[in-house]
Amino acid sequence: MEIILGVLCQGMIYSIMALGVYITYKILDFPDMTADGTFPLGAAVSTMMLTQGVGSGWTFLTLLASFAAGAMAGMLTGLIHVKCKVRDLLAGIIMMTALYTVNLRICGKANVPLFSTETIFSNSTVDSIFERLLPSSLSKYESIIIIMVILILCKLLLDLYMKTKSGYLLRATGDNATLVTSLAKDKGLVKILGLSLANGLVALSGSMMAQYQRFFDITMGTGTVIIGLASVIMAANLLKNIPVIKNTTTIIIGAIIYRGVWAAVIVIGMDAKDMKFITAALLLIFLIISMERKKKVKMHA
Amino acid sequence: MKRILSAIRGMAPILCMMMTAIMLTACGDQIDETPKAAETGELKTTAEMSEEAEGDLAKGSYTIGISQFAQHGSLDNCREGFIEGLRQAGIVEGENLIIDYQNAEADTGLANQIAGNFVASKVDLICAIATPSAQSAYNAALDTGVPTIFTAVTDPVAAELASEDRMPVGNVTGTSDKLPVEAQLAMIRELLPDAKTIGIIYTTSEVNSETTIAEYEAIVGEYGFELETVGISSIADVPVAADTLLAKVDCLNNLTDNTVVSALPTIIEKANEKGISVFGSEVEQVKIGCLASEGIEYYQLGIQTGLMAAKVLKGEAEASQMPYEIIEESSLYINGAVAEKLGIEISDEVSGRAAEFFTEIE
Numbered sequence: 001m002e003i004i005l006g007v008l009c010q011g012m013i014y015s016i017m018a019l020g021v022y023i024t025y026k027i028l029d030f031p032d033m034t035a036d037g038t039f040p041l042g043a044a045v046s047t048m049m050l051t052q053g054v055g056s057g058w059t060f061l062t063l064l065a066s067f068a069a070g071a072m073a074g075m076l077t078g079l080i081h082v083k084c085k086v087r088d089l090l091a092g093i094i095m096m097t098a099l100y101t102v103n104l105r106i107c108g109k110a111n112v113p114l115f116s117t118e119t120i121f122s123n124s125t126v127d128s129i130f131e132r133l134l135p136s137s138l139s140k141y142e143s144i145i146i147i148m149v150i151l152i153l154c155k156l157l158l159d160l161y162m163k164t165k166s167g168y169l170l171r172a173t174g175d176n177a178t179l180v181t182s183l184a185k186d187k188g189l190v191k192i193l194g195l196s197l198a199n200g201l202v203a204l205s206g207s208m209m210a211q212y213q214r215f216f217d218i219t220m221g222t223g224t225v226i227i228g229l230a231s232v233i234m235a236a237n238l239l240k241n242i243p244v245i246k247n248t249t250t251i252i253i254g255a256i257i258y259r260g261v262w263a264a265v266i267v268i269g270m271d272a273k274d275m276k277f278i279t280a281a282l283l284l285i286f287l288i289i290s291m292e293r294k295k296k297v298k299m300h301a
Numbered sequence: 302m303k304r305i306l307s308a309i310r311g312m313a314p315i316l317c318m319m320m321t322a323i324m325l326t327a328c329g330d331q332i333d334e335t336p337k338a339a340e341t342g343e344l345k346t347t348a349e350m351s352e353e354a355e356g357d358l359a360k361g362s363y364t365i366g367i368s369q370f371a372q373h374g375s376l377d378n379c380r381e382g383f384i385e386g387l388r389q390a391g392i393v394e395g396e397n398l399i400i401d402y403q404n405a406e407a408d409t410g411l412a413n414q415i416a417g418n419f420v421a422s423k424v425d426l427i428c429a430i431a432t433p434s435a436q437s438a439y440n441a442a443l444d445t446g447v448p449t450i451f452t453a454v455t456d457p458v459a460a461e462l463a464s465e466d467r468m469p470v471g472n473v474t475g476t477s478d479k480l481p482v483e484a485q486l487a488m489i490r491e492l493l494p495d496a497k498t499i500g501i502i503y504t505t506s507e508v509n510s511e512t513t514i515a516e517y518e519a520i521v522g523e524y525g526f527e528l529e530t531v532g533i534s535s536i537a538d539v540p541v542a543a544d545t546l547l548a549k550v551d552c553l554n555n556l557t558d559n560t561v562v563s564a565l566p567t568i569i570e571k572a573n574e575k576g577i578s579v580f581g582s583e584v585e586q587v588k589i590g591c592l593a594s595e596g597i598e599y600y601q602l603g604i605q606t607g608l609m610a611a612k613v614l615k616g617e618a619e620a621s622q623m624p625y626e627i628i629e630e631s632s633l634y635i636n637g638a639v640a641e642k643l644g645i646e647i648s649d650e651v652s653g654r655a656a657e658f659f660t661e662i663e
Contacts (some may be wrong), residue, residue: 002421006441019419097582100534104505111460111508113436140444213413216439217433220409220504262411266403266418273372273406276397 011256018255020201021228033092034077035202037099040221042066042203043210044106050117057125070203073197078192080106110218119211230256237290311515362397366419371407372393378599386607416441446619451475452606455509467624474623481631484595486524500550504560505532539564587634632656
């Protein structure tokens with residue numbers, strides 16, 4: 001039971017990040033490596049705030065601040081790509097590299113514990129609310145409830161945004177950039193906006209992860225993009241035949257399943273050393289399966 | 302078949318990107334592996350061990366989870382020492398002990414997952430090796446009653462695993478691998494009476510190194526030295542950092558910094574070309590070519606940790622009541638072959654004090 005709880009918590013936190021990767025990779029068709037830097041950026045910003053004494057209900061401000069910081073980093077990646085005409089992959093890598101230093105500067109050192117500070121999961125405001133609403137036997141579900149609320153908020157806001165004019169433009173930019181230009185809109189601006197939004201979400205997820213694991217570590221961003229991509233690809237391929245659910249929902253499910261696979265690999269006693277290889281193999285398999293199917297559809301059409 | 306081929310061709314760009322990403326991730330991880338990593342190959346996998354063990358285990362046996370942060374000579378020694386410490390206290394693997402060993406490969410997310418799984422499978426105790434593993438284990442075990450015993454955490458106070466008076470902040474205690482800085486400085490002064498400047502290369506992502514450097518800075522003057530440091534962010538920066546530093550210093554001193562230790566052969570070679578000695582912080586480093594070290598023995602540290610864990614397992618003491626321990630005495634290791642190469646004379650008095658005197662470079 002606790003394993004499932006842990007998988008759900010971490011999976012849902014990562015799914016917010018996966019939503020960000022989904023915006024860049026699937027919607028904008030932009031291979032954005034910035035996420036490896038913005039994930040710890042969110043963690044760094046919130047760690048700095050919490051150690052400076054931000055407490056009680058104000059801890060939730062860390063989420064907004066992280067989102068803002070991430071959005072700023074995403075915007076810079078966008079500017080580097082659009083204004084300086086640097087290739088997309090490189091723009092992200094440049095930003096990711098720079099963010100390493102930024103994160104170290106923000107926190108002052110490479111590892112900062114959060115055991116003695118309040119976090120979004122345990123602070124006086126949250127505790128008193130839960131005391132009134134939940135019997136104490138259910139107290140271990142506090143974290144998951146908070147994560148779920150934030151996740152659902154993010155998802156709904158994102159869904160709403162996608163239905164606005166700006167959201168439609170965002171989707172059009174990835175699919176058919178010419179269309180955007182012919183509508184007399186600047187596709188560069190739309191890209192910058194999309195990158196901001198995406199990296200804001202990634203940083204938000206990083207902030208939650210740091211507070212969930214109760215420490216910031218400079219290496220915590222390593223592999224973020226891969227986890228995000230894996231979730232997005234799994235979601236796209238496992239769940240694409242179910243037309244009722246929204247894309248954002250499939251991403252969330254994908255991220256949780258991916259985390260579940262990870263946990264399962266450890267539980268059945270496989271060596272953690274092989275983790276990266278298993279990730280790579282799984283991704284490849286999913287990609288091949290989906291390609292195969294696409295072709296078949298075309299043959300019959 | 303043709304269809305599959307064209308499908309594969311179609312996704313080439315995506316694959317390229319994925320590969321780049323995977324490679325980038327992999328590079329990030331490599332830095333923590335030392336040449337010593339091969340040693341662990343001899344260890345059986347967890348699955349094998351528990352399979353062997355489960356059959357004939359009597360009731361009243363213990364299950365512990367070992368969460369090690371990275372694969373690394375010193376950390377491996379720690380783990381082996383830990384198991385030996387338990388054995389000395391009568392808790393023997395395969396008889397009354399099941400060990401679930403997991404290595405996080407320097408991935409904090411994985412460390413969290415490992416710790417969470419240990420708690421969920423209700424182990425009797427978690428042994429966490431190195432700071433991030435200790436923090437994630439403590440966090441996962443919070444409010445569950447599962448004790449965490451850590452080792453190889455340089456500064457448990459800074460990691461918020463203990464308070465200033467060495468007492469634990471919760472159900473967590475263990476041992477620190479704090480380096481005997483004073484003994485090391487005294488030893489360097491003894492071997493190099495004329496040296497003025499000590500150089501240290503460290504990784505900016507390793508908090509332990511920064512703590513130790515602060516300690517060096519505080520007392521280096523007392524021994525008549527000046528300190529020059531260069532921070533690096535990845536193993537690729539090592540050659541440049543070494544060249545810069547070697548132009549300014551009389552000797553190099555090496556910490557337990559994972560990245561720098563991995564690149565130690567490069568540093569030693571560059572230093573020896575210029576006739577500059579490199580001091581180590583641990584026996585393994587002296588074996589591969591450092592002149593000498595006044596360091597702690599990780600195997601011994603592991604044994605000490607194992608004995609503490611045994612007390613907790615047997616119910617003789619509560620982890621929350623035990624102050625964390627450090628190894629007070631340092632042991633001197635000297636590499637005679639290196640001294641000869643550098644033309645440094647080692648007096649009989651000094652070599653007599655050494656715990657071990659190596660006559661060749663591994």
